[in-house]
Amino acid sequence: MATESFSPQTAASTGLGSEQRVRRRLLRMFRTPKGLIGLSLVVLFSLTAILSPLFIQEALSTKINVTARLAPPSPSHPLGTDQLGRELSYRVLLGARTSLMVAVLAVALSIVLGLPLGVLSGYFKGWTDLSLMRLVDTLLSFPVLLLALSISAILGPSVRNATVAIGIAFAPYLSRIVRSETLKVSSLPYIEAARAQGASDLRIITRAILPNILAPVMVQATISVAFAILAEAGLSFLGLGTQPPTPSWGLMIQASRDYLDVAPWTALVPGTAVALSVLGLNMLGDVLRDVLDPTFIFESAGAQ
Amino acid sequence: MTYLFKRLSLLLLTLLLISVVTFVLTKILPGDVAIMILGTRSHPETLTALRQELGLNDPLVVQYGRWIGDLLQGDWGTSLRFKEPIAKLLGQKILASGVIVVLSLLIALSLAIPLGVVGAVRQNRWQDTVSSSTALLGISLPDFFWGMVLILLFSRWLGLLPSSGFVSPLENLWLSIKHALLPAIALGLSLMAHLTRMTRSAMLEVLSQDYIRVSRSKGLGERMVVYKHALRNAIAPVITVAGLQLGYLFGSIIVVESLFNYTGVGWLTYQALLNRDIPLIQATVFVIATVFMLSNLVVDLVYKVLDPRISFE
Numbered sequence: 255m256a257t258e259s260f261s262p263q264t265a266a267s268t269g270l271g272s273e274q275r276v277r278r279r280l281l282r283m284f285r286t287p288k289g290l291i292g293l294s295l296v297v298l299f300s301l302t303a304i305l306s307p308l309f310i311q312e313a314l315s316t317k318i319n320v321t322a323r324l325a326p327p328s329p330s331h332p333l334g335t336d337q338l339g340r341e342l343s344y345r346v347l348l349g350a351r352t353s354l355m356v357a358v359l360a361v362a363l364s365i366v367l368g369l370p371l372g373v374l375s376g377y378f379k380g381w382t383d384l385s386l387m388r389l390v391d392t393l394l395s396f397p398v399l400l401l402a403l404s405i406s407a408i409l410g411p412s413v414r415n416a417t418v419a420i421g422i423a424f425a426p427y428l429s430r431i432v433r434s435e436t437l438k439v440s441s442l443p444y445i446e447a448a449r450a451q452g453a454s455d456l457r458i459i460t461r462a463i464l465p466n467i468l469a470p471v472m473v474q475a476t477i478s479v480a481f482a483i484l485a486e487a488g489l490s491f492l493g494l495g496t497q498p499p500t501p502s503w504g505l506m507i508q509a510s511r512d513y514l515d516v517a518p519w520t521a522l523v524p525g526t527a528v529a530l531s532v533l534g535l536n537m538l539g540d541v542l543r544d545v546l547d548p549t550f551i552f553e554s555a556g557a558q
Numbered sequence: 559m560t561y562l563f564k565r566l567s568l569l570l571l572t573l574l575l576i577s578v579v580t581f582v583l584t585k586i587l588p589g590d591v592a593i594m595i596l597g598t599r600s601h602p603e604t605l606t607a608l609r610q611e612l613g614l615n616d617p618l619v620v621q622y623g624r625w626i627g628d629l630l631q632g633d634w635g636t637s638l639r640f641k642e643p644i645a646k647l648l649g650q651k652i653l654a655s656g657v658i659v660v661l662s663l664l665i666a667l668s669l670a671i672p673l674g675v676v677g678a679v680r681q682n683r684w685q686d687t688v689s690s691s692t693a694l695l696g697i698s699l700p701d702f703f704w705g706m707v708l709i710l711l712f713s714r715w716l717g718l719l720p721s722s723g724f725v726s727p728l729e730n731l732w733l734s735i736k737h738a739l740l741p742a743i744a745l746g747l748s749l750m751a752h753l754t755r756m757t758r759s760a761m762l763e764v765l766s767q768d769y770i771r772v773s774r775s776k777g778l779g780e781r782m783v784v785y786k787h788a789l790r791n792a793i794a795p796v797i798t799v800a801g802l803q804l805g806y807l808f809g810s811i812i813v814v815e816s817l818f819n820y821t822g823v824g825w826l827t828y829q830a831l832l833n834r835d836i837p838l839i840q841a842t843v844f845v846i847a848t849v850f851m852l853s854n855l856v857v858d859l860v861y862k863v864l865d866p867r868i869s870f871e
Contacts (some may be wrong), residue, residue, distance in 0.1 A: 341807035392578075393852055398806070400843060484700050515710065521706055536697060537694070
């Protein structure tokens, strides 16, 4: 990324950090307990989501077994069964795929929508900025979940529509962050230098601005994926997201509502899955933010 | 005063834009009110007649003008699902939601500030670990999951609090609070977690400043230094974050009120969405967005009071 772009000369004063420095800080950060746990949880979650559909057939997770309804965890039912006798272990493993797919695609969509908006208003400023940000601010007046729920309900509940709804609802937040980063970067001397060399707006944006706002966008994306997992679970819980019988953590929690006292594991299994994946992403997001913030000093003695 | 004037005129503009977005959102997406009223198997001619009667064939701008005009005159239309005037429905529900929102704010602030302060004062010791882990756990679990845990614990097992329903505080204040308590806790937990993290980092920043060292070296007690001198300066960013997080709260009431069958605006919104009751969706979405925007204004004003250095001119 650095070789082809106009890199800032003085890393420390611009607060952007050279690639090497960031890499060194990153390595150090992942030796702290928080970084290590966060990274492991995210890797575990991603591997589960990618690998489990290869090894577990979808039919196994939807197979109804009336003789083993609400069976507690035991050697024959590792995580117990739900109200229809379906294996929770299969359902929670395959649920990871639904969660990851919806969350990552939704965040990708929010970047596709929000990035150009933010870059254009931060780079061109003036009227472009004023009118675009008025629109963004108006959208920000709608609580994210309300926006996502309404879009999903009006489009008709399905996995695809939930993804689109979450993606659209997240876009204004992303464009706000992109705009402020673009404003910061485009006031730096090397942008002026690029302009003096006769570079076109398009070239400046793609070669000089985009590579240098990538880091904060990545941090925001990581945290957004965590929030998107929660949003998907919330939408499915209300019946406005993933539809049965597709395994989804939100749906599993919803189904467990009526069997809480007799079979608490039906809620605990998907609840723990949500918690671990979101926890991992949040921890990773925290660590990435600390790495990219050059004023941050490592607290843990073990990392020195 | 100029500031307030500017803010208020901007507020009117934003309100107008919110109403446009709400209207457009429900209009450009597929969904036919006439079919929703009469059902999919109704006669095409009756459908056409109803569309004509409801003015659905008019240009969008005309439809918007009629909607906003009626809205301003207090005619919010009739809910397709409840067959009742929307203004009346909303009037009943706003009080219910007000109770749990205020209660959850109180719970969140009263837990988050001490937890965050302890985390900062005892940085990197076990107290900090406890406070930071609580906060991380709070933001990592969905609020409806916490809600279910609370129902299981306090309602099913301990039998202390009811797990569903709403009682008006005007009728019976004690019973009203009892019904609102569990949803309010479920709603407030993630807010609490975010605020704890913010309080901790704001306190850490303030505690490292020179004036704190001065206060300590002139012999002030630690309690005085932390709570009077440091906290007062750390609280402003916490209030800002609280304002931002209100948006999250107003989204969560839809989930939490539905879980607890707590008949507030969130519950009403859910019913509207579930039944694709377009007029009710428009009204509830508009109301929630408006309240969110107004509360942001309040937060900004509080911020100015708390931190006199801020000038908006």
